[in-house]
Amino acid sequence: MTNESITAAKGFWAAGLACGIKVSGKPDVALLVCPTGATAAAVFTTNKIVSAAVEVAREHAKSSKVYAVAVNSGCANACTGKKGLANARRMCAVAAKALKVAPEQVLVASTGIIGEQLPIEKATAGIAKAAGQLSDSAEAGAAFTQAIMTTDTRPKCAVRRLDISGQTVTIAGTVKGAGMIGPNMATTLLFLTTDVAVSKPLLAAALKSAIGDSLNKLTVDGHQSTNDTAILLASGLAGSRPITSRCPRFRKFAKALADLCTDLVRQMALDAEGATRxxxxxxxxxxxxxxxxxxxxxxxxxxxxxxxxxxxxxxxxxxxxxxxxxxxxxxxxxxxxxxxxxxxxxxxxxxxxxxxxxxxxxxxxxxxxxxxxxxxxxxxxxxxxxxxxxxxxxxxxxxx
Amino acid sequence: MTNESITAAKGFWAAGLACGIKVSGKPDVALLVCPTGATAAAVFTTNKIVSAAVEVAREHAKSSKVYAVAVNSGCANACTGKKGLANARRMCAVAAKALKVAPEQVLVASTGIIGEQLPIEKATAGIAKAAGQLSDSAEAGAAFTQAIMTTDTRPKCAVRRLDISGQTVTIAGTVKGAGMIGPNMATTLLFLTTDVAVSKPLLAAALKSAIGDSLNKLTVDGHQSTNDTAILLASGLAGSRPITSRCPRFRKFAKALADLCTDLVRQMALDAEGATRxxxxxxxxxxxxxxxxxxxxxxxxxxxxxxxxxxxxxxxxxxxxxxxxxxxxxxxxxxxxxxxxxxxxxxxxxxxxxxxxxxxxxxxxxxxxxxxxxxxxxxxxxxxxxxxxxxxxxxxxxxx
Known part of the structure; x- marks a missing residue:
C-alpha cells in the first residue's frame, strides 16, 4: 500500500509515542528526522506572545541543514519564562545527541495548554526513546501524526506526487488543528516533507505562498495561538535536478505544495473543535x-x-x-x-x-x-x- | 408600589400587545406616547445596512417635538427594500392618525428576523389597538417592555430619581438585547424617558455620552445589528427649570442617565443569548x-x-x-x-x-x-x- 504519511517523501523517518505529558496517556511526543540533512523553511505565529518552542525554532530554522524536528503535544510551553526556554532548548539538545548532530540543527514545536511548565524529564526521555524507534514506514508516519494531536478527532495527512525533470517528486504533510485558529495563520502545527532539491530561499518562498492561500485563510475562532508553526523540510533525494530559480519546475512544485496545503486546511476546518461542516x-x-x-x-x-x-x-x-x-x-x-x-x-x-x-x-x-x-x-x-x-x-x- | 417601568417619568403613556407578527402569539407591538410632545434624542446603528425603521426614525428624530414611538418585534424590517420603507412609514402614519399628530412626529423601531417583509396589516391594526390602551400605569409600562422582547428571557428596566432644582426628576429606561450585539452599539432597541426639561442639543449630548460608556462597551457576538436604536424622550414635566447649558444640573442629569444605562447593560449582558455570567x-x-x-x-x-x-x-x-x-x-x-x-x-x-x-x-x-x-x-x-x-x-x- 502506498505510504500516505509524512514519511512518504524520500529521506524522512519518523516516530511518535506516549511519554506521559498528557494525563490521558495518549501519544504526546514525536520526532521527524532527515538523516542526510534537509533544507528547511518555516513560518511562525505573528502573535506577540510566542511559545518557548517558537522562539527556539525561529533561531534554529536559520541553519543551512536541519536534521530533525522534536515535537510534543499536551503542553504549549508558552508563557513559561526562562525555564520554558531552557526546556525547549533541552528538547533540541536531547534529539541532537541521539542523532549526533548540533542542537541548532534540530527544530522544536509544542502544542497544548498555555502557561504550564513542560514535564521536561518525561519529554526528553520520550524524545530519546523515539529516536530509537525511527522508521520510514507508513506506520511510523502515522504514529508521528497521532502524537501531535490535541483535540483533533482524526489524523490529518496529505501527499502529492508530481513529475519534475522526469523524476517523481513527493510532498507530504501532516497538521494538527482544531481550535485557537485565526488568520494568520490557521494551524497550530504543520509539518511538510519533500524530496525535491531546492534552494533555501525558494523553499521559503514556496512555503510562504502556499500558506497564504490556505492556512492563512482559515478561521475557527479568530485568534492565532502562541505556538503556530509550519515547517517544510526538503531532503533533495528525489533525484531531480536542483531548483535554483523561479522556473516552470519551481512553479509546478509550488502549485502542488499549495494544493496539498489547501487539502490539509479543508481537513482542519472539518475537524475544527465541534465542527460538522x-x-x-x-x-x-x-x-x-x-x-x-x-x-x-x-x-x-x-x-x-x-x-x-x-x-x-x-x-x-x-x-x-x-x-x-x-x-x-x-x-x-x-x-x-x-x-x-x-x-x-x-x-x-x-x-x-x-x-x-x-x-x-x-x-x-x-x-x-x-x-x-x-x-x-x-x-x-x-x-x-x-x-x-x-x-x-x-x-x-x-x-x- | 413605585412604578419602575418606562412610564415612571411624568408625561409618558405606554401600551404593548400581540398583533400576530410573532408565530408564537407573544406580544409584538408596542407604543410609547408623550401626549404633550417630547424633546427627542436618538442614536442609531452604524451598520451600513440599516432597517427601514432606522431610516425613517433617523429622519423623524429631527422633529422639534416627538409624540410617540411605534415599535414592533418579530420582524426587523431590514433588507426589505422600498416596500419595507413604505411599511415603516405606515407604522408612523397610523400612530400619528390615532394621536392626531404629524407622521414626522412619530418615531419607529423594529426588531426580529432580517429580510422578511412586515405583515403590515397586522402591525398597523396592532398600533391602532395599542393607541386605545395607553396608560401611564406600571402595568402599561411592563406591557411595552414585554412587547419589544425577542430572545430576551426577562424584561429589562431601570429607573433613576434625582433632585434637580428642588424637584424630583425621573429617568426611566427599558431595553431588549440578547444577540447580534457588538460595540458600537450594544443594544437592539433602547427606550428612555425623562421628565426633565432640557434643550435638544444637551439631551443628545447626554445620550451620546451615556451610551459611550455603557451600550457601546458591551459585546455579545461582535456585530452590530441593522436595527440598533436608542431613543431618549424628555417631557419636561418634572417642574424643574429647563437645562440649557452644561451646568452642574446638566452634569447631575447626565451622570444619572449614564448610571441607568450601565445598569441596563449589565441586565443585557446577563440575559444575552445563552449567557449565565x-x-x-x-x-x-x-x-x-x-x-x-x-x-x-x-x-x-x-x-x-x-x-x-x-x-x-x-x-x-x-x-x-x-x-x-x-x-x-x-x-x-x-x-x-x-x-x-x-x-x-x-x-x-x-x-x-x-x-x-x-x-x-x-x-x-x-x-x-x-x-x-x-x-x-x-x-x-x-x-x-x-x-x-x-x-x-x-x-x-x-x-x-
Whole structure:
C-alpha cells in the first residue's frame, strides 16, 4: 500500500509515542528526522506572545541543514519564562545527541495548554526513546501524526506526487488543528516533507505562498495561538535536478505544495473543535483586496452565521448584517449574495429563491457564500466552519 | 408600589400587545406616547445596512417635538427594500392618525428576523389597538417592555430619581438585547424617558455620552445589528427649570442617565443569548486609548475565553494569547493580568496563585479581568458574557 504519511517523501523517518505529558496517556511526543540533512523553511505565529518552542525554532530554522524536528503535544510551553526556554532548548539538545548532530540543527514545536511548565524529564526521555524507534514506514508516519494531536478527532495527512525533470517528486504533510485558529495563520502545527532539491530561499518562498492561500485563510475562532508553526523540510533525494530559480519546475512544485496545503486546511476546518461542516466565503467586487479580506473574515468569524450554518439555516440576513457592520466600502444598490449558485440577495434586495434548496445548500458538508460588494474588482476569500454546542463543551471544560 | 417601568417619568403613556407578527402569539407591538410632545434624542446603528425603521426614525428624530414611538418585534424590517420603507412609514402614519399628530412626529423601531417583509396589516391594526390602551400605569409600562422582547428571557428596566432644582426628576429606561450585539452599539432597541426639561442639543449630548460608556462597551457576538436604536424622550414635566447649558444640573442629569444605562447593560449582558455570567475587561497601561479598547474587545469577543468563563475556568493563557494576537503594542516584560484582585500573570511570567480561588472568581455572576500592557497610561474597558451551548441552540434553530 502506498505510504500516505509524512514519511512518504524520500529521506524522512519518523516516530511518535506516549511519554506521559498528557494525563490521558495518549501519544504526546514525536520526532521527524532527515538523516542526510534537509533544507528547511518555516513560518511562525505573528502573535506577540510566542511559545518557548517558537522562539527556539525561529533561531534554529536559520541553519543551512536541519536534521530533525522534536515535537510534543499536551503542553504549549508558552508563557513559561526562562525555564520554558531552557526546556525547549533541552528538547533540541536531547534529539541532537541521539542523532549526533548540533542542537541548532534540530527544530522544536509544542502544542497544548498555555502557561504550564513542560514535564521536561518525561519529554526528553520520550524524545530519546523515539529516536530509537525511527522508521520510514507508513506506520511510523502515522504514529508521528497521532502524537501531535490535541483535540483533533482524526489524523490529518496529505501527499502529492508530481513529475519534475522526469523524476517523481513527493510532498507530504501532516497538521494538527482544531481550535485557537485565526488568520494568520490557521494551524497550530504543520509539518511538510519533500524530496525535491531546492534552494533555501525558494523553499521559503514556496512555503510562504502556499500558506497564504490556505492556512492563512482559515478561521475557527479568530485568534492565532502562541505556538503556530509550519515547517517544510526538503531532503533533495528525489533525484531531480536542483531548483535554483523561479522556473516552470519551481512553479509546478509550488502549485502542488499549495494544493496539498489547501487539502490539509479543508481537513482542519472539518475537524475544527465541534465542527460538522465548513464553508468558503468569497468576496468579489471590492474596492481593495483588504476590504475583500476583511468582509470575508467578518462573515466567517461571525458566531450567528456559524450557528446558522450549524443548523442548516440559509440565514442570509446575518450575512448582510455582518458585511454592513465590518467597515468595508459597499454599494447598497449593488450588494449581492449567493449560496453556491443560488442568489438570496441581489442588487440590494432579497431575491426570490427556493427555501428548500437554500437549506439543502447550507446543509452540505461544504458550501460557498459569495458576496459582491459592488464597489470595485478586487476579490479575496476565507474558510470557516460551523459553531456547535460541542465547541462550547470542549472549551468550557476545565483542563481537557 | 413605585412604578419602575418606562412610564415612571411624568408625561409618558405606554401600551404593548400581540398583533400576530410573532408565530408564537407573544406580544409584538408596542407604543410609547408623550401626549404633550417630547424633546427627542436618538442614536442609531452604524451598520451600513440599516432597517427601514432606522431610516425613517433617523429622519423623524429631527422633529422639534416627538409624540410617540411605534415599535414592533418579530420582524426587523431590514433588507426589505422600498416596500419595507413604505411599511415603516405606515407604522408612523397610523400612530400619528390615532394621536392626531404629524407622521414626522412619530418615531419607529423594529426588531426580529432580517429580510422578511412586515405583515403590515397586522402591525398597523396592532398600533391602532395599542393607541386605545395607553396608560401611564406600571402595568402599561411592563406591557411595552414585554412587547419589544425577542430572545430576551426577562424584561429589562431601570429607573433613576434625582433632585434637580428642588424637584424630583425621573429617568426611566427599558431595553431588549440578547444577540447580534457588538460595540458600537450594544443594544437592539433602547427606550428612555425623562421628565426633565432640557434643550435638544444637551439631551443628545447626554445620550451620546451615556451610551459611550455603557451600550457601546458591551459585546455579545461582535456585530452590530441593522436595527440598533436608542431613543431618549424628555417631557419636561418634572417642574424643574429647563437645562440649557452644561451646568452642574446638566452634569447631575447626565451622570444619572449614564448610571441607568450601565445598569441596563449589565441586565443585557446577563440575559444575552445563552449567557449565565458576565465579565468586565479593563485594559490599563496602554500606549493609546484605541489600543486599550482593541485589547479589551479582543478578550471579550474571544470564543475560547467566553467558553472558559462559562466553565468557571481561570484560563489566563487564552487571555494572554488574545492580547498578544490582537495587534496592540505591549511590553512582554511588563505584561500582567489579574482576575478581580488576584494576579495570574505578572511582569511577563505566570504568577503563583490559589487555583481554587481563581476558579471561584471566574465562577461568579460577574468578575473583572484587568490587563496591564505596560506600554503607557491609557485605559479602556469592555463588557462581555460567557458562551454556552444554549447560545448555539438558540441561533442554530431555523426561524425562532
Amino acid at each position: 465548513m464553508f468558503k466565503v468569497v468576496v468579489r467586487g471590492a474596492a481593495t483586496t483588504a476590504d475583500a479580506a476583511r468582509a470575508a473574515r467578518a462573515v466567517a468569524d461571525y458566531p450567528l452565521i456559524k450557528c446558522a450554518v450549524h443548523g442548516g439555516d440559509p440565514n442570509w440576513g446575518r450575512i448582510i448584517c455582518a458585511v454592513g457592520s465590518c467597515g468595508v466600502r459597499l454599494d447598497r444598490a449593488k450588494l449581492s449574495c449567493k449560496l453556491d449558485d443560488l442568489y438570496v440577495f441581489k442588487n440590494g434586495a432579497p431575491a426570490r429563491f427556493d427555501a428548500q434548496k437554500a437549506s439543502e445548500i447550507v446543509s452540505q458538508v461544504e458550501h460557498t457564500i459569495t458576496i459582491d460588494l459592488g464597489t470595485g474588482s478586487k476579490t479575496d476569500f476565507c474558510y470557516g466552519c460551523d459553531l456547535s454546542a460541542e465547541y462550547v463543551s470542549i472549551n468550557a471544560d476545565y483542563h481537557t | 458576565m465579565f468586565k475587561v479593563v485594559v490599563r497601561g496602554a500606549a493609546t486609548t484605541a489600543d486599550a479598547a482593541r485589547a479589551a474587545r479582543a478578550v471579550a469577543d474571544y470564543p475560547l475565553i467566553k467558553c472558559a468563563v462559562h466553565g468557571g475556568d481561570p484560563n489566563w493563557g487564552r487571555i494572554i494569547c488574545a492580547v498578544g494576537s490582537c495587534g496592540v503594542r505591549l511590553d512582554r516584560a511588563k505584561l500582567s493580568c489579574k482576575l478581580d484582585d488576584l494576579y495570574v500573570f505578572k511582569n511577563g511570567a505566570p504568577a503563583r496563585f490559589d487555583a481554587q480561588k481563581a476558579s471561584e472568581i471566574v465562577s461568579q455572576v460577574e468578575h473583572t479581568i484587568t490587563i496591564d500592557l505596560g506600554t503607557g497610561s491609557k485605559t479602556d474597558f469592555c463588557y462581555g458574557c460567557d458562551l454556552s451551548a444554549e447560545y448555539v441552540s438558540i441561533n442554530a434553530d431555523y426561524h425562532t
